Amino acid sequence: MNFWDYLGSRHEQLLADAFQHASAVFQCMVIATLLGILIGVVTYRSEWAGNLATLTTSTILTVPSLALIGLLIPIVGLGVPPTVIALTLYGLLPIVRNSIVGLRGVDPALVDAAKGIGMSRTARLFKVELPLAWPPILTGIRVSTQMLMGIAAIAAYASGPGLGNEIFRGIGSLGSKNALNQVLAGTLGIVVLALLFDAAYVLIGRLTISRGIRV
């Protein structure tokens, strides 16, 4: 059976896996984005708190994904919970770091002006600082998503959802006639998903970054 026949006969299963993969990454990205920006907002003003946040999230990233998921299984069990926790934790670093860098990069004269015309702390954050820091934050989200696409495949190890199952099945049955097709279908599926997400981010950037600061 060649690759195209394989795709034709298994397309339902593959589409379901791809959908689950995308959905898992998407949901974890939403959580990671909210959490990451929140951590950034809370810590960017203080030198040490900001550095601590960046250091912690980058330490998490150095833990091999397989090991992290393995460590999580005894605590939260198999399936969706370890997947979501691991993906969210991995997704944090680029977002936290770019939030902090972005917020710190806002011209102090503008913050001064915002204060001077009578904006409250919240208004300053939401109307001036976050919109100006948004381009780097969005870049962080984009990088995170690309990364999570790959890491999500490992989730299959903990019986998580997604295209990783296809790859693991293939690796598990190496030598059988469909092994290569399975690995290939899973991998290519992830690549295609990643490209689709990236296209979506370009669109989001167009829509959400003010024309006044777009490069």
Place this chain on the structure above:
Amino acid sequence: MSETTTTEAAAASAVKQTTGATIELENLTKRYPGSSEPAVEAVNMEIKAGELVIFVGPSGCGKSTTLKMINRLIEPTGGRIRIDGEDVTDMDPVKLRRKVGYAIQSSGLFPHMTVAQNIALVPKMIGWSKPRIKDRVEEMLDLVGLDPAEFRGRYPRQLSGGQQQRVGVARALAADPPVLLMDEPFGAVDPITRDHLQDELIRLQHELHKTIVFVTHDFDEAIKLGDRIAVLRERSHIAQFDTPEAILTNPADDFVSGFVGAGAALKRLNLTRVRDVEVRDYPTVTVDDPLQEIFNKLRDGTTNELLLLDKRGRPYKWLRRGDLMRARGSLARAGSLVHDTVTRDATLRDALEAVLTESAGRVAVTGRRGEYTGVVDMETLMNSVHELLEQDRLDAIEHQHDLQDQRAEQTHRAQEGEGAGFREEES
């Protein structure tokens, strides 16, 4: 108190275009933790409503810090601030700042918002209705000389530096605050644009009568704009707080005269306009006059030179005796063209410049449509400068006497007051 009163006050003042409010600083002090010397030490100052006061001083003298304490961007560590008699030292700073316009160097416009959005910020925060805000944005753009249709939807980066600064001023004035603070607003634009912006500010202030506190390190800017100038030395100590004329002619001490710099007399010329001095009449002829008449006028000996006006009465050429002969009777070739004219609104400095460059040694003064109204020459200028300086000196001396009298009276009253208190307690 306040949210409603503030909005109402702002609304009320928007209707009647009020003059500004008084500002009183009383022992205003800023001491940063960990430094032995205060950054600003016990500043006492009264600024009248509708007055444009300049803080000028060397960099690091605390002038900016003092300004920022007025809207409490920097919290004072001691002393009181009163605006329009109301103590604002402990008021919610966010509410205070909505009543006090603030314009800074390089405009401080938010790059992600359009010009209209930038200007609408404060009116929006104090809860104006949408149509009112829209009208106000148009009005403000008009006020600062930008066409609303063209500029409303632009982003700051699509504007020149001067235009950005105008929008910055429009934003600061949008909610019609009685007080406007300007922190070196024209520091980052080129000299020609700065000159324009200064003229604009003078015009605006003429219309609006806000109380403006303006910080600069440029003494010429201070003289040009200020009703009164506070020359500040380190720790914001007031070296002299007086009118530009008084500071130029009678600097309080070496520090002030050092800051005024050389050429005080020349700078004084900036403060007087052509309309304030004697504009002389001068013999003129027009291009339509018969040649013979022009000949006769030149030859009858009362003058060596005539001013030739064009068909619409505008200065055209200086004609000397003999010019016509040399040009063989052709007006088109005779005489020397008028290079430069001044209007009655020009400063004496501009007039002097023109007199020095004009070959005739005098400059023609023109009216609104460029028509001839008279001339100013070197002699007039010199006489008026002498008179001005003399007058300033007398004023300064008188002013000092007044101050001494006032002080004496105050001490006298204070002593009497104490005495009265005693008697009352005893009885």
